[in-house]
Amino acid sequence: MNKISFRQALLIAIGSSIGGGIYFKTDDVLMTSQGDVFLSTMGWIVLGGTFIFAGLAISILANRTKRDGGLIAYMEDCFGEKVGFATGWFFAIFYSPSQIAILAWVTATYGLQIFNFNSENIGVNGFYIVIFLTLVAMFTWNILSTKFAALVSAFSTSVKLIPLLLIPILAFIGLEPANFANITEGTSYVANNPEAIKMITEAGLAYNPDASWLTIFIGPLLAMAFTFDGWFTVGSLSVDMENPQKDLAKVFTISLSVVTFVYAVYHLGVNMLMPADEIIIAGDAHVEYAVRALFGGIFGESGGYAAAKVVIVIVTISVTGATNSFIMGANRYVQALAEEGNFFNPQKYRKFSVKTGTPLSSALAQGLCTFVLLMAYYLQEGHGWFSGIVIDELPVAFEAVFFIPLMIAVIMIWTKDKSVGFFKGFIAPIVGTIGQVFILFAFFTNNEQAVLYFIICIVVIIIGLIFKVAIFDKYRQTDEFKNQVPAMELLEQQLK
16 A cells, blocks of 8 residues: 655645635635734734644644544544544534535635626626536536546645745735835724725624724634634544654644745735725735736736736636535545444445445535535525624634544643653643634634524534434444445445
């Protein structure tokens, strides 16, 4: 069996961490920080730093498991089979569908920008039809060909860093006095722009020009956390790495350092090109406007327009790859649950298609869950339902419910096995926990109905546990389950 080298693992880690979130969360970050560019940039650096420490702690858990599964496997190893199931159920039924739906929303947003369309000129209904068709296309090619889906993700990874580095590099090269004013006077620009303040309040955020620096610093951390989402997935590769004991901690450290640096300089670069209030007003279109400003002075208005369209094409490819990667992983969640007898009609949902080699029924179930969550986004954007909360950030905040216990578990391991080291076994999980607490604090202070929606997440998990006790565990006691051939082995037999 071919093992994953350190270099390959590092590239996978960087690719899985950098997604499309940075492009459509920059304006959200500025809204929650009230235009404070300096504190929001520090937020990227501090939050990224806490993830680095959390990654060091996670590396201990990853190196102690002999199973695939990543976060789900760690939860089961540390807290038992039911907790592992609850984690897998949440990720399959709620977390992955919500992230796929919002990333498809972003993909459609930037795809339409290429042709100068948006949800305003085609209407909310038309916009969500485009999103629906985008999801249908992505799930279809993932079902028909894993190889093609992998090529999509690989190609997007090769181009996604271009705008993230190009924009800040050129912004720094073309330094002008106005660039520095944009960074130092962001809060003033917002305070003197009623339209920007209106957009902040309409987003359910409380605009307070007298807010403390700590409130402004913590406020945007949840939106930032969304952009890092996926950073922990490399831990699931530990069983396939050449030397995980030596390399995994370094992979976490280097990859998260790179991602943190890229996000921080991109945030600075964009804000040098556009004042904070204009970015807030432009919303997700700020990328195009920033590139126009960047190249317009060099090549004229038409040249700036053309350059902006090229960058938007690259951004669209990037977020398409991020969405595709989520679908590739999510299609296996239901299959993994069914393989363990923890899903309805498990013999159906655990199977891989002989024709395509993909878990067809599992992918269809995942697609159905995604379309349900997409409908929630539609009801919020088109009909005002679920007001007072950013739905896509709810699962990211709830991740802390899983990560904080894992950080505590690492400390418990260190108390019994000092060979893991004081730094990785105690300091790292402590700092990692602080980062997760910051994220939770930002969620509960920035969302009017945070408690209610947190309860919804808990209810989703409780429903899954009820199904497990009432249905799944009984099936797991049957001879059919005990004597079943592993799905991949069964597929190999059928192909022969």
